[in-house]
Amino acid sequence: MDEKYFPETIEEKWQQRWADERAFEAREDDPRPKFYALEMLPYPSGYLHMGHVRNYSIGDALAWYKRLRGFNVLHPIGWDSFGQPAEQAAIKRGIQPRAWTEDNIVAMRDQFKRLGISYDWSREIAAHRPEYYKWDQWFFLKMLERGLAYKRTSAVNWCPKEETVLSNEQSSGGVCWRCGTQVTKKEIEQWYLRITEYAEQLVADIKEIEAGWPEKVLKRQRDWVGRSEGAYIDFKVKDQDEKIRVFTTRIDTIFGATAIVIAAEHPLLPKLLEGSTLKDDLLQFAENIKAARAIKTEDLSEEEEKLGMNTGRLAINPFNGELLPIWVANYVLMDYGAGAVMSVPAHDERDFEFAQKYTLAIRQVIAPVVHGQQSEPVDQASGGDQSIEMKHAFVEYGVLVNSGEWSGKLSTDAIRELAEYAAAKGFGGGAVTYRIRDWGISRQRFWGAPIPVVYCEKCGMVPVPEKDLPVMLPDNAEFSGTGESPLKSVPEFLNTACPKCGAPAMRETDTMDTFVDSSWYFFRYCDPRNDGMPFDTAIAAQWTPVDQYIGGDSHAVMHLIYTRFWTKVMRDLGLVKFNEPVKRLLTQGMVTNRVEGTNEWKAMSKSLGNGVDPDEMIEAFGADATRLFILFAAPVENELRWSETGIEGAVRFLRRVWIMVYKWRPGYAGILPAHTEDGMQAGSLRSQNFSDAARALRRKTHQTIARVTDDFEKLDLNTNVAALMELSNALGEFNVEPASASDADRFVAREAIEALVIMLAPFSPHIAEEMWEGLGHEGGLLNSAQWPVADPELAKQEELEIPVQVNGKLRSRVIVSPDISEADLRELALADSKVQSFIDGHKVVKVIVVPQRLVNVVVK
RNA sequence: GCGAAAGUGGCGGAAUUGGCAGACGCGCCAGACUUAGGAUCUGGUACCGAAAGGUGUGGGGGUUCGAGUCCCCCCUUUCGCACCA
Numbered sequence: 001m002d003e004k005y006f007p008e009t010i011e012e013k014w015q016q017r018w019a020d021e022r023a024f025e026a027r028e029d030d031p032r033p034k035f036y037a038l039e040m041l042p043y044p045s046g047y048l049h050m051g052h053v054r055n056y057s058i059g060d061a062l063a064w065y066k067r068l069r070g071f072n073v074l075h076p077i078g079w080d081s082f083g084q085p086a087e088q089a090a091i092k093r094g095i096q097p098r099a100w101t102e103d104n105i106v107a108m109r110d111q112f113k114r115l116g117i118s119y120d121w122s123r124e125i126a127a128h129r130p131e132y133y134k135w136d137q138w139f140f141l142k143m144l145e146r147g148l149a150y151k152r153t154s155a156v157n158w159c160p161k162e163e164t165v166l167s168n169e170q171s172s173g174g175v176c177w178r179c180g181t182q183v184t185k186k187e188i189e190q191w192y193l194r195i196t197e198y199a200e201q202l203v204a205d206i207k208e209i210e211a212g213w214p215e216k217v218l219k220r221q222r223d224w225v226g227r228s229e230g231a232y233i234d235f236k237v238k239d240q241d242e243k244i245r246v247f248t249t250r251i252d253t254i255f256g257a258t259a260i261v262i263a264a265e266h267p268l269l270p271k272l273l274e275g276s277t278l279k280d281d282l283l284q285f286a287e288n289i290k291a292a293r294a295i296k297t298e299d300l301s302e303e304e305e306k307l308g309m310n311t312g313r314l315a316i317n318p319f320n321g322e323l324l325p326i327w328v329a330n331y332v333l334m335d336y337g338a339g340a341v342m343s344v345p346a347h348d349e350r351d352f353e354f355a356q357k358y359t360l361a362i363r364q365v366i367a368p369v370v371h372g373q374q375s376e377p378v379d380q381a382s383g384g385d386q387s388i389e390m391k392h393a394f395v396e397y398g399v400l401v402n403s404g405e406w407s408g409k410l411s412t413d414a415i416r417e418l419a420e421y422a423a424a425k426g427f428g429g430g431a432v433t434y435r436i437r438d439w440g441i442s443r444q445r446f447w448g449a450p451i452p453v454v455y456c457e458k459c460g461m462v463p464v465p466e467k468d469l470p471v472m473l474p475d476n477a478e479f480s481g482t483g484e485s486p487l488k489s490v491p492e493f494l495n496t497a498c499p500k501c502g503a504p505a506m507r508e509t510d511t512m513d514t515f516v517d518s519s520w521y522f523f524r525y526c527d528p529r530n531d532g533m534p535f536d537t538a539i540a541a542q543w544t545p546v547d548q549y550i551g552g553d554s555h556a557v558m559h560l561i562y563t564r565f566w567t568k569v570m571r572d573l574g575l576v577k578f579n580e581p582v583k584r585l586l587t588q589g590m591v592t593n594r595v596e597g598t599n600e601w602k603a604m605s606k607s608l609g610n611g612v613d614p615d616e617m618i619e620a621f622g623a624d625a626t627r628l629f630i631l632f633a634a635p636v637e638n639e640l641r642w643s644e645t646g647i648e649g650a651v652r653f654l655r656r657v658w659i660m661v662y663k664w665r666p667g668y669a670g671i672l673p674a675h676t677e678d679g680m681q682a683g684s685l686r687s688q689n690f691s692d693a694a695r696a697l698r699r700k701t702h703q704t705i706a707r708v709t710d711d712f713e714k715l716d717l718n719t720n721v722a723a724l725m726e727l728s729n730a731l732g733e734f735n736v737e738p739a740s741a742s743d744a745d746r747f748v749a750r751e752a753i754e755a756l757v758i759m760l761a762p763f764s765p766h767i768a769e770e771m772w773e774g775l776g777h778e779g780g781l782l783n784s785a786q787w788p789v790a791d792p793e794l795a796k797q798e799e800l801e802i803p804v805q806v807n808g809k810l811r812s813r814v815i816v817s818p819d820i821s822e823a824d825l826r827e828l829a830l831a832d833s834k835v836q837s838f839i840d841g842h843k844v845v846k847v848i849v850v851p852q853r854l855v856n857v858v859v860k
Numbered sequence: 861g862c863g864a865a866a867g868u869g870g871c872g873g874a875a876u877u878g879g880c881a882g883a884c885g886c887g888c889c890a891g892a893c894u895u896a897g898g899a900u901c902u903g904g905u906a907c908c909g910a911a912a913g914g915u916g917u918g919g920g921g922g923u924u925c926g927a928g929u930c931c932c933c934c935c936u937u938u939c940g941c942a943c944c945a
Contacts, residue, residue, distance in 0.1 A: 216864075216940080223863095226944065248945060261945095304943075336944045343945095350943055435944055556940090632885070633872060639938090646872070646886050652900095653885085707876095719874065722884035729884090803880040808926045810880060848925050854879050858925050 001665065001774025005658040007622025010770040015116055017769075023783050024063075024118040026074040028542060035071035036543050037063040038522050038582075040551030040559070041078045044126075045085060046104035048111045049604045050591040050630070050642060051552070053614050057627040057763075058588055058636055058717065059550045060117045064762035065712045067118075068787040074543050075118060076525035078125035079105055082133070082514045084162060084178070087447045087486075090479040097447045098475065101128055111614060115623045116766055123528045127517035132524065133449035134470035135534040136516050139566075140452060141463050142573055148194045149441075151461070156440060158186040164443055165190065170558065177558075191451055191510060192438040195565045199434040202564060203227045205579045212584035214637075217556040221564075224557045226435025231419040232338060233428040235260055235315035238323060242268060244315055247337030247433055250347060251422070252414040255403040256365035258355065259343040260315045261308065261327045264289035265334035272313045272326060282328060285309050289330040306331045306354045318427040319418075320404060329354060337433050345393065352393035362390060366398040366411060439562065441513040446477050446486035448511030456498035456505040465499050471507070485509040518559055519566035522546055522581070537575055546582045553587035560585070586636060586715055593642040601641050612642055624764030625650040631763055632721040654767055657728050657756065661771045664738050664749050693734055694748040698794050700730040701752040706790035708759050721763060727756050755788040804829045805856040806838040814855075822849045829855040 002009075018024060039059035042052055063075040079101075086097035105126060112119065125132055143149040157171035158164070161181040170176070171183040195202075203225050206218055230249035237244060244260055262269065264286035273279040289307065308329030315324045324342075331350055332341055345355030345362040355362050397411035406414050422428030442451065450471040452464035464471055474493045477486040487493055487509040498505040520534065526543045527535040551559075560582075567581040592601040593610040604611040617626040629650035634640045690698065704727040711720040731752050736745045754775065761768035761782050772782040797818055802825065804812045812834035816825060826849050829835060835857060842859035849855050 219864075220940065223941070228944070230945080246945080250945080306943080331943050331945095333944070338945095341945045348945070350945075353943095433944085553939095629885095635873080638873090641872080643872080643886085649885050718872090719884080722874075725884055801880085805880085805926075808924095813880080846925060848879090850879060850926095854926090856879080856925055 001662060001770055003662055005655050005767070007624060007766070008619075011114075011116060011618075011623050011766040014766045014769045015113055017781070018116075018118070019113075019121075021781065022122070023781055024073075024075060025120045025122050026072060026076075026543075028539060030072040032070055032072040034074065034543055034547075035063075035066040036074045036522075036546045036548075037066060038076070038525075038546045038549050040549070040555065041080045041518065041521060042108065043080045043083060043085070044101055044104040044108055046107055048108055048115075048614050050593075050612050050614060050617075051604060053115065053617075053626065054591050054630050054636075054640065055550060055552070055588055056112070056115065056117050057630055058586070058715070059548075060627075060765075061631060061717055061762035062548055062550075062712070062715065063118055064765060065787070067783060068758060068761065068785060070786070074525070075120055076123040076125075076522075076528075077112065077117070077119040077121070078123075078521060078525065079108075079127060080514065080518050080521075081105065081126045081128040082448045082511075082517055084164070084445070084447070086128075087445060087479065090446075096475065098128065098473075101126075101447075114618055115614065115627065118765065123525045125521065125524055125528050127449075127514070127521070128447070130470045130472055131529075131531065132521075133517070135520075135524070136449040136512055137452040137464070137469050137471060138466065138534060139516075139520070139569075140512070141466060141469075143193060143569065144453075144463055146572075148197065148569065149191060150194065151189060151191050153187060153189050154440075155185040156188050156190055157183045158188075160184055164445060165440060188442075190440045190442040192440050193565075195439045195562075196434060196436055198565050198568050199225050199227065199436050200432075201568055201579070202436070202561065205564070205568075208580045209583065209585075213582075214553070214585060214587055217553060217560065217585060217587060220556045221561055224436060224561060226433075228433050228435070230431060230433065231415075231422065231428055232431045233318065233342065233422055235318065235324070235342070237268075237272065237326070238314040238316055240271065240274075240313070242271060244268060244326070244340050245338040246340045246342045247431060248342055250344065250411075250415070251418045251428075252397075252400060252403075252406075252409075252411040253344040253347045253365055254317070254319050254342065254418060255400075255406070256344040256346045256363045257317060257322075257324060257342040258345060258361040258363055259325050259327055260340060261329045261332050261343045261351075261354070262340040263332040263334035264328055264330065266328070266339050269311075269328060272311050276312050278309075278312060282309055282311060286328055289328075292330070304330065306350070306357060308354060308358060310358075318422070318425070325360075327358075335437065336435060346390060347393050347395055349393045349395065352390070363402065364390070364394065365400060365402045366394060366396075367401045368394070368396065368398045369410070439513075439565075441516055442510040443513055444485040444509075445511050446473070446479065448514060449516065450487070450493075451508045451510050451512060453508045454496055454498060454505040455508070456501060456503055458503055459498055459500045459505075462498055462500050462505070468499065473511075485511070487511070515559060515562050519562045520570065523570070523576070534575070540576060544576065545578055545580060548584045548586065549582040550586045550588060552590065556587065588636050589634065589639040591630075591640045591642055601639075604642070617647070621647050621651050622654075622766075624767045625654055628654065628721060628763045631717040633718070635718050636715055653725055653728065654764060656732065657760065658767065658771065660728070660731055661753055661757065661774060664746075664753055665771075665774045665776070689742070689744045690748065691742075691745070693736070694745055695798070697730055697734045697748050697752055699797070700727055701748075701755050702790045702792075702795035705755055705759070705788045706792070706795055709787070709790065712762075717763075724756060724759055724763075727752065731756065758782070758785050758788060761785075800852060802829070802852075803854045804832060804835050805854060806835060807858060808856060811835055811838050818852060822851055825849055825851070825855060830857065 037059055039055050063073050067073045081101050086101050089095050089100045090097050127133060140149055157166040159166055159176040159179065159181055161179050162176065165188065166176060166183060175181065176183055203222060206222065210218060228249055230247055231251040232245055232247050234243040234245050244262065246260065269286060273282055306329060308327045311326045311328060313326040315326050317324055331354065343351040343354065345351040345360060346364040347366055400406050400409050400414050406418065419428065419430040450473060452469060452471045454462050454464060456462055474490045476490060478489040479486050494507055494509065496505055496507050523535050523540050523544060526540045530536055563581055567576060568579060570576050571579060590603045593604050593612060595602050595608050595610050602608055602610060614626065625647060629647040632650065633646055704723050707723045708720050734749060757768050757771045757775065769782045772785065799815050800818050801813050801815050803810050804814055812832045814828050814832055816828060826847050839857060839859055844857060845860050846858040847855065
């Protein structure tokens with residue numbers, strides 16, 4: 001340890017030592033309890049940005065903390081290395097995606113190492129390597145076998161700019177999640193994974209993780225799955241042997257149905273129109289709706305005008321035999337529920353609006369409940385089945401009216417009983433629907449895992465046998481940028497033999513969505529070199545589930561729902577034994593920077609020109625200060641608006657600690673006492689012989705240990721750093737010259753310093769290691785040190801300053817011993833001269849004494 | 861439009877969950893050391909006031925001995941959703 005703190009020298013030194021000693025490699029034969037700390041793996045764009053630095057600094061702080069607390073910590077890293085940018089680079093600059101990706105990985109790995117993140121590099125993985133994507137393909141085959149993967153033609157979300165298919169999640173809000181371009185629809189054959197099969201579990205199992213996941217993420221997942229309980233009802237079509245099924249959550253309003261409305265895409269529409277003079281008009285109308293939806297434009301805030309046409313057909317309400325006109329309208333969606341609704345204008349806003357526009361009957365069948373009793377129908381209803389005047393739909397639950405034998409029942413009861421009745425009569429029953437759609441994984445892309453099937457003229461679609469995996473990506477594709485998969489341009493890839501009959505066959509040229517890669521990667525870290533299985537189940541069982549996962553909340557519904565789904569599939573395949581892969585999730589806030597020339601703060605990005613290069617920060621201030629600052633600057637879940645002014649403070653803090661450690665370190669005239677068996681607890685020195693200043697420092701030390709330990713469990717890292725600064729300040733105020741210090745003083749200083757150095761390691765590991773070595777722990781790395789233990793006795797205040805209020809206003813303070821009796825405290829407070837002056841001339845009505853806290857004198 | 865969360869000094873943010881508002885840091889002010897300071901150290905820094913004291917956590921009301929924290933109304937910001945039957 002030198003007298004002066006030079007970050008660049010010591011950071012390089014310790015990075016080398018850590019690598020040489022394989023300091024952070026996790027071992028399966030380590031008997032200590034495990035802890036799996038995981039950060040979302042980066043896409044290898046070629047450079048880290050400050051958002052990465054934040055993400056990985058949080059994770060590393062936790063990994064260090066858990067190691068020091070005696071856990072066997074698994075802290076791995078890898079590369080989400082399939083995806084568009086590599087292909088864009090190929091199109092634009094003629095670089096092969098593989099070479100581009102590998103170069104980027106090298107560059108970013110170096111950056112990670114310069115940051116000194118304590119990864120187990122021996123477990124590094126990359127999605128684009130055959131030894132990884134082989135297992136994507138393996139999983140696909142398993143799902144195919146179980147009917148969880150299937151192919152169908154459908155209208156997909158299409159990004160016209162990137163010329164690729166997007167999943168529902170990736171086109172949320174009608175725009176491409178990556179480039180923001182308006183999404184359109186396109187008919188195409190696609191591979192899907194049956195995530196809907198797991199819809200119920202994806203909702204129900206939330207109870208297993210709700211304690212450890214942010215509520216906002218769970219809410220978005222619940223909304224995404226969109227579970228809805230209700231009933232279906234089959235309406236017979238008059239004069240045709242057909243039924244129309246509708247889904248409703250309000251079967252209690254069935255007697256208020258005045259029409260059936262079906263989606264433009266409804267398969268029954270042509271049949272309904274048979275023999276109708278309006279057939280052509282209606283079919284054209286339906287086509288117009290579909291077309292309008294496909295190019296649904298910019299302004300999403302504007303609700304589309306409701307458009308509809310009467311088919312001229314009638315449906316029969318099975319509850320009362322009433323005849324209802326069947327309409328086609330743009331506000332009914334084919335891909336939700338049954339693609340048809342019963343229109344109840346009196347009790348549904350949309351139906352109401354529609355009925356008003358087309359003057360359909362509006363019949364009230366639910367009345368509000370007043371004092372638990374039935375009231376008159378709202379808006380001076382005339383009763384009966386006449387249309388009535390209403391300004392809005394009445395959408396609340398209430399009591400049924402005009403509903404035959406169900407009149408008088410409460411909605412909640414009627415919902416159940418009507419569904420049961422429908423089921424008994426065979427024309428309906430209770431039903432649950434979900435908004436979530438199956439996961440389309442086909443991409444007309446090169447840079448992804450090839451979907452392992454072939455098409456044979458004789459045998460049709462044939463899965464590639466497991467023994468032939470991986471289906472390798474070729475190295476010589478042409479990148480035209482036309483939207484056709486580049487794999488189609490590689491005959492050696494395209495043409496193959498049918499695995500079944502040996503006849504010439506063609507390979508599938510679609511590749512998998514990259515979210516497949518990231519759905520299970522953290523299981524692969526457990527056993528990254530296994531070439532017989534995705535991972536050994538026993539080894540995975542030792543490490544998983546992940547104890548703490550850290551990443552941006554932009555993945556709240558995509559990655560995080562896919563990985564939950566994947567885990568459930570793996571469970572059903574017998575690979576894991578639990579339902580949920582991640583116990584605790586932290587969604588860290590974005591790091592934003594001002595966009596030059598504007599007043600907007602946006603996530604740092606190259607295209608906006610508001611990026612900050614971590615390497616420049618490291619060069620100017622050191623990795624330790626950069627990491628410390630980014631964790632100190634804001635609570636981990638908040639947005640962090642980048643500013644360089646604060647980072648100087650972090651450097652100053654580290655330098656001050658350095659100076660104090662240097663001053664007190666052994667070797668400086670042998671100041672510190674030799675290490676004692678019981679280390680910092682040193683019972684014999686405990687209470688006697690300590691000066692007031694020494695006792696105050698000990699107190700601060702133990703208070704800080706308690707606070708930091710507590711804050712780590714809550715991941716309150718910013719207050720954690722503040723606590724360390726306070727301890728360092730207290731140490732600075734401990735005004736004792738090392739050369740002339742008493743044994744007791746030396747002991748107390750040493751205790752404070754060692755605690756400080758250990759607790760600093762999670763934030764600024766290089767300087768911590770250097771100081772640890774400087775303190776004489778030359779044998780081992782700080783890695784194997786023990787987290788200090790707070791002694792509550794030592795942390796206790798010797799005296800308390802109790803605020804005294806008069807009528808709730810602070811008037812004075814009294815200094816008392818912590819175990820003063822309530823009566824004594826009360827007396828002391830009342831006797832205080834300042835307090836007296838405020839009581840004077842008034843009558844004391846009441847005295848509130850909160851032990852250890854405050855006294856409030858109430859006067860009149 | 862619907863839903864959720866949040867509004868605390870010049871700034872980032874603390875506040876043991878109903879008990880001293882503003883910890884810690886940035887910035888700023890003054891001083892010291894310096895040929896020099898964008899280095900370092902010391903002190904100060906919510907607002908008004910010379911002081912005593914008063915005011916103060918988006919605004920208004922309420923509950924309470926006591927409210928940044930709980931309740932009601934309003935305003936603002938951010939995020940999510942987008943006709944989901």
